[in-house]
Amino acid sequence: MSALISIEQNKKYEKGDSFYSSKYAIILLSNSKFYVDSIQYDAKEQTVLFLSPYQKLVWNDDTIVSELLFHGDFYCIEYHKEEVACNGLLFNNIFLKPYVEIPKEEYLEIKSIFNKIEAKTRDISPFADMINRTYIQLVLALCSREKSNELEKIQKLSPLDFQMRRLQELIDRYFSRERSPSFYADKLAISLHSLSRKSKKSFGKTPTELIRERVILEAKKMLHLTSKSVKEIAAVLYFDDEYYFSRYFKKCVGCSPSQYRKEVGISIVVSE
Template sequence: MNQISIQNTNSDYFLKSVSKPFYQILVFNGCGKFEINLTHYEFTGYTILFLTPYQQFKWLDTNKTELQLIQFHGDYYCIEYHKNLISCNGILFNNIYEKPFFKIDKVYFDEICDIIDKMKKESRNEIESPFTNSIIKSYLQLILSISSKEKSKYLTNIKPNEIPNEDLVLFQGLLEKHYKTERSVAFYASSFYLSTDAFSKKIKKQFSKTPSQLIQERVILEAKKLLHLTYKSIKEIAQELNFEDEFYFSRYFKKIVGVSPSLYRKNVGISIVAK
């Protein structure tokens, strides 16, 4: 398995749903629509997008958009291992409450594209060097650093009417507390004295996702974490996430992710920080 690839491509490459065992960074400019895990998004301007392993991505526009694409395996660059250097986990990747992309200024767009060009040039170097891998990783780390800084600025510049109200913050707190044991929308709606329909509309307006999607994504996010960052068996993970048995957990996971927990672990690997 190729541990990292850097390439120019276009939106035609993503017209079908793409799901891979890599972290992916897409850099592009224009306007259009795409789908991530069945949620539709629109973009305009200079954009950078971050996908985690086996996130399903599909381009919805027929207009061709040119992209820069970086794909890397967790064994090549572990975002958890480097978290003391780059805090991108939860900012760029693995945040179910925020959009996995954001708009950047042209100056940073050009800077990131320039770094990608340097990565491609280094990877094509015909003279083998023991430093090539280190140089490419340093460039990758620089892109993640710039992106984390810009994403943090982006989040602090959200307009007041776009800031989640107290009820939505409360929902996030409830979900983080109860996702392992409570997967019914009715449970969360009852905390707000709302019907499931009214509650679902309220949540979808803010997050572009239904409560059911958010509950599923939170469970799957934890499942992926346990598969990648621990040596726990599938049975132990199923028990920790309060599934009836490992077979029901496997069906649940495969229906949402597209692959079984065992295949996910095999292809994504177990992190060097696993305990």
């Protein structure tokens, strides 16, 4: 079995247990409460949860799940973005919930694929890893379709108001230079209290949390998808120096930028 992929089914967690990995994670669960990077979620029915490397998951109730973990060197979501547009949809989007609730039939289909992956991890043939990459891509394709359908329904039933759409645009444009919520409140011509209330209602996060997550997301991208040094990344993100950036990153992620790059690696797309 490759050390770059692992699967564990019917894994039991108790309330307060945590999960933290240098690999990508696809987790099957049902009717569970949990925190991802300190943000609380309450998933109903059959759900598939997606975690990028070093996102911290804490369970808020007792639960039983199935976990599929894979390293970016085993299956690179950026390399396969043309086939499966999951990066920014299932993974790495601070404005979306990190999971998708799916119909029972789809859930059972993915569960069946998990069973096949588990069998292949015990297969020593030279084609086993290739087959498991195909299975991972199938799971991501199925979930990307369901997530896209979910977002389309949400947009029709309760679309974001103009100010929150504008907030998304502003954070994506200014996050590296402007990390104060008051800057965005001024841009939107609303009070800080109103901004916080609307942000929490629309995204489940405060403006401060959104800005911080956007900075960290960009830092992770550059650590994984470029060969820039930590010092260069700190400069791009307008930190005073690499030491302040490293402290900021470690406080948010739980490891230093150097450790993150060592464990997650630099993507194969960088050398292309």
